[in-house]
Amino acid sequence: MALFEPRRSRESEEIVGSDAATRALSVTVVEKDFVARVYENIAWFYDLTFGPALHPGRVDAIQRMAIKPGDRVLEVGVGTGINAPLYPTDCSVTGIDLSSSMLEKARERVARKGVENVRLLQMDAANLKFADDTFDIVYAPYVISVVPDPVAVTREMWRVCRPGGRIVILNHFRSKSRVGARLERMIAPFTLYLGFKSDLDLPAFLVQADLKPVSIEKVNIPRIWSLVTCVKD
Numbered sequence: 319m320a321l322f323e324p325r326r327s328r329e330s331e332e333i334v335g336s337d338a339a340t341r342a343l344s345v346t347v348v349e350k351d352f353v354a355r356v357y358e359n360i361a362w363f364y365d366l367t368f369g370p371a372l373h374p375g376r377v378d379a380i381q382r383m384a385i386k387p388g389d390r391v392l393e394v395g396v397g398t399g400i401n402a403p404l405y406p407t408d409c410s411v412t413g414i415d416l417s418s419s420m421l422e423k424a425r426e427r428v429a430r431k432g433v434e435n436v437r438l439l440q441m442d443a444a445n446l447k448f449a450d451d452t453f454d455i456v457y458a459p460y461v462i463s464v465v466p467d468p469v470a471v472t473r474e475m476w477r478v479c480r481p482g483g484r485i486v487i488l489n490h491f492r493s494k495s496r497v498g499a500r501l502e503r504m505i506a507p508f509t510l511y512l513g514f515k516s517d518l519d520l521p522a523f524l525v526q527a528d529l530k531p532v533s534i535e536k537v538n539i540p541r542i543w544s545l546v547t548c549v550k551d
């Protein structure tokens with residue numbers, strides 16, 4: 319089976335709800351400046367807290383992408399550049415991020431590891447400074463629940479992806495279990511200070527961003543993070 323062969327995903331069988339197009343994606347609301355401030359503050363310990371625990375998902379995601387020689391990859395929210403050494407050396411990667419402190423860490427890492435195919439730029443994911451159809455793969459690892467407007471960011475990701483290219487989102491979404499979802503909603507106002515919303519609503523997000531994934535796979539341990547892959551037609 320081809321890695322990205324379209325297939326029915328379990329999530330797509332879930333009841334989406336009649337208000338999916340309009341309901342809030344999270345109980346929280348954040349502003350771009352707040353997010354930027356949080357990441358300026360946590361950059362120095364980001365790799366310790368969000369490094370190893372989330373790394374299997376990063377490795378899986380890049381393996382599943384099956385990046386080909388010459389592919390142009392955009393990583394949205396490149397952070398400390400933790401993914402940079404994982405990309406094959408024969409593709410070209412552009413990593414963008416809002417936070418100068420996170421980018422500084424990324425620059426240090428890229429230099430330290432001798433990564434030569436990754437360029438780093440400061441940019442807002444909701445306002446990408448690239449022409450339409452620029453990239454073969456547009457990848458957002460652990461970013462969609464961080465940004466104030468996930469739908470606006472996804473539209474930008476879609477715009478800069480070439481027809482036939484892939485949009486890949488790695489993220490935690492609200493649990494399907496009632497108890498889990500309630501807990502994630504309760505803690506969301508606090509997780510904001512660690513840089514993410516714990517309660518992002520996947521079915522509503524997919525409807526509002528007009529995404530029809532070809533696959534949704536669970537990654538990491540526990541398997542509460544999703545790798546969502548879409549093809550731009």
Ligand SMILES: C[S@@+](CC[C@H](N)C(=O)[O-])C[C@H]1O[C@@H](n2cnc3c(N)ncnc32)[C@H](O)[C@@H]1O
Nearest residue numbers: 357395396397415416417420442443459460465
């Ligand atoms: C949870 S970190 C993910 C970092 C990295 N992708 C990883 O795998 O660990 C989220 C990153 O998104 C960045 N970010 C938040 N809002 C952004 C925006 N509007 N535009 C670009 N980057 C943004 C943050 O500065 C942070 O570096």
